[in-house]
Amino acid sequence: MFFATSPDELPSFDEMLARSGLEFMTDMLNGVISGPPIADLLNFRLHAVEKGSVTFAGAPKFNASNPMGTVHGGWYGTVLDSAMACSVMTMLPQGSIYTTAEFKVNIIRGITLDQEVLIKGVVDHCGRTTGVATAQIFGRDDGKLYATGSTTCVIMRPK
Template identity: 35%
Template sequence: MTRDLSPNGLARVTKLMAGGSTALPAAIARAGISISAAEHGSIILAMRAGSEHGNPHGTMHAGVTATLLDTAMGYATETTLQEGEDFTTIEFKINFFAAIPLDDRTLSATGTVLRRGRRTAVVKASAYDAEGRECAVALGTCMIVSG
């Protein structure tokens, strides 16, 4: 499957926010992640923390949190892409500060490009519970490729 790499990354993300015929990738949609806001180099995502996201301890599974944070880093990177560019995550690290309760309330995640070069972008993402408490932070690198 090839992706439409026009006109640029921010325009592609804006289309995703508008919905319509442009849908979020299946893995992101199945997790219940949506895009709340986007601008060049940053993104805000939302997600309901439900029981389907749980671990045996009754809190959000670390893999689900990782998906949310990787998605935030990816879409933040996407907003910096020029026409014909694409990206892929090549590494990330997460620090967890607090368990995320499965209370059916909305989490938010922010993604910010810290440094964008010709071939890589260094990106930070944070996840916040419904009270606005930072529960996890990730730092990652995305590789920029020509389509």
């Protein structure tokens, strides 16, 4: 995946707060700081970062299967939540953090195992205490829409 050091090392809280959200996400994209272990586990990676938008690329593997052998809804939810919340992160000033308060997922069609997709999150609103974003999953080869999501994030300034 995109770990700069070890998958067992995450940036410290102080390292995170020392950067703006856009700097944090850009440093993650460029391998300066490590990415989240969940991305390695579920086989998705940061693909692009800009202010107000983040794109991940990935493909569900066998470990994302449900008992019927199709991609578990949790895979959709995790990658959509990641794209939406990280897009909110790109809008935060230095010293701020966020957490997801709620999110919704709409699965439109099934993604097959090993199918490459792009997951793009876009900020709709980012204020002092809340951020609202949406995301879409598109097939990398076919361009079809596979799922959508929406979220509200709580923005905090812990220090």
